[in-house]
Amino acid sequence: MPSKRTTPKRRSKAAVPPPTVQHAGDRVFILDIPYRTTAPGAQWVPAWKTHAYVGAALPDPLRPFASQPYSYQRWIEDDLNAVPGEPMRDVAAKTPRQEQIDGAAAIVTAHRAGARQFLLADDPGTGKTITMILAAQTIAQERATPSAIPKILVTVDRPFVITAPHWRASIASVGDGGCRWLICSPDQLRKLLARNGQPRYSFDAQIYDESQLYRHQDTKRVTAMRRIARYSADHAKAPFLINATATPGHNPAELTYLAPAFAQLHNQPTSAWNDLGQRLVDAGLPLAKRYDRWQWDENATASGRLQQEASDQVRRWLTDATPPLMLHRPSPQGQAPIDGMPTTLTAEQRAAYSAEWGDFQRDMGLARRGNNVAKGRAAIMRFRQKAGMLRIRATAEWASAQVDADRQVALSVEFVSTAAGPLCDELAGMKIPYSSIYGSGTFDTEAERIAFQTGRTKVCVFTVASSISLHAGEMLPGGTHASRTPRVGVLHQPSYSGIATRQRLGRTHRDGQVSEWWLAYAEDTIEEQIAHIQLDRLRATTNAVGGETSALHKIAALLGADWLPEDALTNGD
Template identity: 50%
Template sequence: MAARKTTQRRSKPRRASAAPLIPTPGHGEQIWILDVPYRASAPGAKYYKALKAYAYIGAQLPDELTVYASKPYSYSRWVEEDLNGVRQPGATGFHKIPRPEQVDAAKAIATAFHHGKRGFLLADEPGVGKTGSAIIGAKAALKLGGGDTVLITVDRPAQITIAAWRDALAAFGDGGYRWLIISPDQLKKLLGRNGQPKYSFSLIINDEAQQFRHLTAQRTQYQRRINRLSATPEKAPFVITVTATPGHHPGEYTYLSSLFAQLHDDPPGEWADLGKKLVERGLPLAPGWDKGKWDWNDQAKGSQRLQHQAVTRVRKWMTDCDPPVMVHRDAPWGAPPIDGLPLDFTATQWAAYQQDWSEFRSAMRIARQGNDTARGRAALMRFRQKAGMLRAPQTAELVAAHVERGYQVLVAVELVTTAADPVANLLEEQGIGVSRIFGGGDLETERIRFQRGHNPVVVFNTASAINLQASELMVDGSRASSARRIGFFHQPRYSGIAARQTMGRAHRDGQVCSWSLLFAAGTVEEQAARIMINRLMVTSASCGGYVYPLALDCRSPWSRHHSYSKMLSGSQSASNSRARFPNAPRSPSTGVLTVGCPPWCGPPSNDTRMGRYPMSGSATRPRIGREFAAVNLDRFEGGGETAMVNACAAGGWSWAHPGRRALGIGLGEVDPRVERRRDRRRGSSPVPPRPVTHCSSKSSR
């Protein structure tokens, strides 16, 4: 029998001891955590995998690295303080004195905290001062409860929102507490390997909390763990929820589920599936198209009355308890005026709109991204892209006319390649400076250039958490430019939340900014505009705010209660209107026509908020009202009085835009029917009657 061969196993060489995962500073040294951008050079610094950041160890930070030094209240500064065991000074800036309404909100927050509530909803109108109210209220609650750490979650873009909250803390004071400002993209850093929070915060402020309404979103899952929503109130931090737009319906208030459970004396777990619990309570909701999402049921979708009853009922859970856990105040300077400006496509534009996407993309020289074949929602998006790009020249022309008249103009977009870029490029070709708050780059620098008046136009797709109003008080005590702001939605959105937040970017802090919603009549944009306005109304009613009287249950895409102001710009359109209406008022520089109230505004009501708001020659829009628009007749044939034009007198139940198209009345032109009625009241008729060549409203749709 052959002897069996044996092989000797070789022992693996032992690895040398690994370098420490976390650096250890020497005597007189400290660790500097650096915010180094991607592919940037940081000489002398080293990347540490355990910290997931660059760090420098030394007694002093070299001059070439100071640009990357951590900023107060940032996550880098938080880690840096933990490693060094030394607290660093906070931000400094121009001190702000809180307004009375901010002090009242802070008292309500502190009262709710003192009575053992686990949270508070701060739902003031955009621009009323929720940021200052939350900071003052948080300091008051910490003083009562003895805690010292605060987490603030902000919305995107972090370049602007984190800086804005840092400036607010510098202005109102941090009270000596430890604050951490973090974006939703950084929330994972606050969780350990087991998925549980690494830090226990005494108080949490969730700014723009509507971003956490979708349960399947990763950031929502992180936020729920950090807020400890599944824990009992005594084991969870006090949460200040800050938003003027809680959601499109109560099923989206998921970030308030634990607060609702406490108000009903239920365990937090019973309200984890908020939509299901609300259905059990009798609210008209039904499961949505995606897991964890809810929507109005079929009955509520067709009834705004049911929707308002539902949101009012949920709101009263928070306002009628003792003490209240919600506060909402309307802006003292009123709601932002908004109107609709439909555009009729030319035959050439209609042909381009109906083109296949691949043909349209090639003709417009749009870079191909993904598959050209689109179905369902993707096909709907293609039509929105085409409509937005085809209207870009008209939007640029309208914006340029307002810049010439001294306005600083905001252009809100949703898409970049087919909306933001074309509009911005067309304006810059005319020599108009444009701040681009979309895509990459230094967004805060772009914002400052607009606020200082260096660029008269800003094109942006950020719906929340940035300030674009006139006369903004800056961190250094100076003021932004005082030029009047005016805004245009270049694209209607499907989200009422985004619409309401967007209007609040410049209509804030006592500054009025009127808005116009631009869309192409007869396209998918018109349907999107209707959905946006309907959802805007429900979103506003959810916190007891303004109910925008724009799209009620009538056949018109706009309300029968709509104070309307239009403007027509452009040399060709102005010359055409000048030939047809030689006596109509216009701007001396641009030939812009204005109209105060269209014939479809609808029947009068007893709304006492609507006063007499004369429209000047600079086309100042009247404030939104229920029944009338006050029109200064000095602009019409030398009349000396101010008349209240009854919008009901011209049959406000007909379709507005097809009727005007059938009459041949262009976008923004004065309707001769309104002129004739006004002249009959004054005993003259300078505008000759127009031949009736149109058919009924039903057949003209």
Template identity: 25%
Template sequence: MSVLARSVREVEAALRRGRVSPTTRTKFQAVALLLREERARVRAEQGTSERHRAEQLKRVDGIAKALAMSAVREPTLLALLDDDAVVSDEARSLSREVLRTAGVETGPEPGPEQADDAAEVPAAPARPRVVPQAVVSRQLANPFLAPDFSAPRPSARRPTPLAGWELLGPLLRSFERAGGGAAACMSLPDPSPRRAPGGQQLMPHQAGLVAAVEAGHRTFLLADEPGLGKTAQSLLAAQAADAYPLLVVVPNVVKTNWVREAERWTPRHPATLIQGNGDSLDGFADIVVVNYEVLDRHMGWLGDFGFRGMVVDEAHFIKNKTAQRSRHVLQLADRIRSRTPRPLLMALTGTPLINDIEDFLAIWQFLGWIDDTAPRAELMNALTATGLTPADPGFYPAARRAVVDLGIVRRRKVDVAADIPARRIADLPVELDGQAGRSIRAAERDLARRLVARYSDALTTRRAGAVVEGVDHDLVRQVARWELKDATSSSAGDNVFGMMRRIGRAKAALAADYAAQLARSAGKVVFFAKHVDVMDAAEETFARQGVRFSSIRGDQTPAARQREIDAFTGDPDVAVAVCSLTAAGVGLNLQVASNIVLAELSWTAAEQTQAIDRSHRIGQTEPVTAWRIIAAQTVDARIAELIDSKAGLAAQALDGSDDEVGSSADVQLEALVTLLTDALSDASPSQEASDGHRRAG
């Protein structure tokens, strides 16, 4: 402890002297790493009293707080505290040196020879890299929660008439040879009308899949087009199969949305999100959501948690079986299958089955239909039942039907157009991680503090006798008007307009990444942003991912603008139109796309509707979905709610009305009112009492 405290003081002294040197950054990261390890060691230490452990944790937290306070002076250091920050070799070496100084024995540092030798050794089974404390607490809290792994393993494959045939190649060719009328969806039971929690009505195509689960089906390749509610179907399927605990593996951009959708559709089954090392994990939740990027560090305990179901979202992410994330997903699925009789396994992707069909070998393996070399028992039995071999002409349509019947479900928007609104808005909340997210949240707190200060100053100067218990809402509104007037006349970036622009830049890459996913799975996408720098950032993301795009901006000549429009509408390889919300929100016909991504919020519902109407107009043959990217836990989310309330967008569905209800200034004012009211409501009673005494004095 004393060595750590001295190291922190050295970092503080270096920061006070001025510019941050590489040596200071290395020492800062090394100390942060050691503090994290020391805290974990103290918490896991056995044979000590609770009082001693609490005292030790208090000392560690005190040193950590001092380190964090020093980082506030230098924003570039904050990124080194992130759970996902890459630890440099220099920082690891220095941390070992600090341990030796403290008298702690350390093993030999790995040298190049060891690294080369390790590369030649076959990969060992996945071992736990981290075990969140919440998982340990779950294991200790109730012995009846311990998973039962006594289920019998599947028996060995029995010989069949097809045992001597190579079948994976013919199975793939059965999809490539399929004619236009070949079925792409298994037969589903006739759905009965049913309601979800909160009175929500399931659409018939959603209810059909849930009915199949209730009838006993347990593996699905759910390949519905985006906008048809794959997330809701998966959650309700898990509930119907009682497949809890349920593991959900998702891309980073949609992880927050999965937790929100679980709260909406299955509120009796709490969901938790794995962030970083899982420090905020709820070990007793029924649904565990993890993104691909952090899956590797949690492989150990995930494999032993006792999951009875697994959902893989954007399952085309695992198409390359040699990639690390694909191997992890397949290992977890094998572990679940070996320990749970008939688990629920669902792979979600909007990618059409006829494109790059070899990519689906990994998905079929995840679902347990095949292994590395051949079909598994269920599929082999279905192929044997046809009485055909790959030498028979009728084998290919029969084999395709056998695979589809195992659980392929594919519906297009145009097929279920009667089930869904002609146009609708779907909110997609995203977490702003890293330094950008921390900076935005800090700026929002600064804005709230400035509003509170103006409010307090106004309270001290108003005329005597105007006493109001609690929050003076009339004064709150007046302060918001003052702030809005100052923001309108100032170009400074610390006002609400600057805040929204910063949020837009932080969301740009996430929004573009989601638009690229949509383009790959559903065809052309229109991407709207308000600011040029947000459009630039999005276009950089598209270029990096190899997605061709058109750029429609306000500073283009009419001829250049038309060339970009023609490229998007006429060239099948141009997947995305990157449009300015103000310059391209009117006067364009973009009916070739039925999916729109709104990367930044407009200040009015009318402006939002105008953008959606670029695709939802005469000539559009499919329902249109606008995906609104919302920065969770920021003023962005408040503004989205205000826009909807002003326009009366019930249940996030557009009713087709373009009537303006309230102006943009109304939303801007209400956003500031909400921000100030929340800040005043969050103030502690002691602080309010102190303010009251100061005003009385």
């Protein structure tokens, strides 16, 4: 009788033992190796959710993957070794401005009064990063036990290769306050959870920059964030949360990340506010559920006044608290000056535009009849990309003229293959030195930024909307300053979201530097009609939610997309 065939048991990933130090002088190096990158000698360690190497020093092929200060990899590495990793490189010290000191004081006051959460909603360019750093240092120092090192978590926006260096340099510029900092992206938050779903670490203060990223509760990043921030904990035992965004949301139901603050204000557990939309409806706000999202009801959709009144009601819960739990201050240099930049299409371009507009109307009609939201979104994106392609040459020529006039140019785009790449090709053909800040891992983003800031390049093509400074006179690492050459900017592919667009304007119009911007569009097209709506919105004196939603509805009506969900035009902005 043949022997029974058995299948060998698979060794679970968790059973792979972590590497250990074998010789005196060795160190466990935790490495940041991109997906599908070959790194000979590195070992993947499932228990740590990262790669590692053991030795006296990193071999040259692995040095590019060495852990950075304040990173997740450095956090693990410092836990495993008696001696901390290499410190942050020298960064020129910054003296916080008075408004940053005042903002930090407001946050600390809320903490000392027993609050568990604060919303910093200052306009772009007001210095929110250093405001939060100062506040988090003080709060963490006050909350930590006498024998413990205060711990602070910071989550930043994408792309991480740009936002993380910005935060590292900002922390170093004012000092880390004797605290232990961890900077991670929203998608890295799951690494901070143990196998049972509970947080691996306890933080005395947590900063969630660009908190609008956490407004949709049905995502993995939000689930991880809520566990790490201990939403379910009693208010008195939870870590202190600093949420920051200049773009809070298009309606109050998107403020789900503020559930702990709302719950504490109403003397209820956070779980009672898990369905924020329903609680707001119970409070009389004009909301209704469509496409599984809480949105304005029919009456509010038709009335910007109703939207603003409802938004103000929720804001007052935070601003009228004692002490206040929210701070919103306009940019000290005022609104960025902005105007339209029409492009006259050639006969050939106009024929191409008309054909694309016809294709778009057909595709949108088919999507509407089939109630196919995904196809409707895709049609909008394709039309925006193709329409923007027709203006590439004109935008590049405009940038060339600005450079000739001794200005540096910021070109903001939303898409890479149909805007950023072609624009860079045109600039290269004109022999104009440029910086490229887009894509993932394609460029050394900080080197590209510094090249622009020091004037070695004259044009910067970028896709990011936050956590990057391109303004004149910025203090750079090492104590030098960016060039004083005036900055001008073009929204080559402007976002339909006004509050997101303002963030882009704030890349050059910030820290007391006034920067002129232009919104590009094709003359005598649907783009021109949309541009007028956008310009009216951007010139408004406030970031009022009612005005924002009203503008989006007008644009949706022009595109025949008013049947789509409210966020269909903003691509998650």
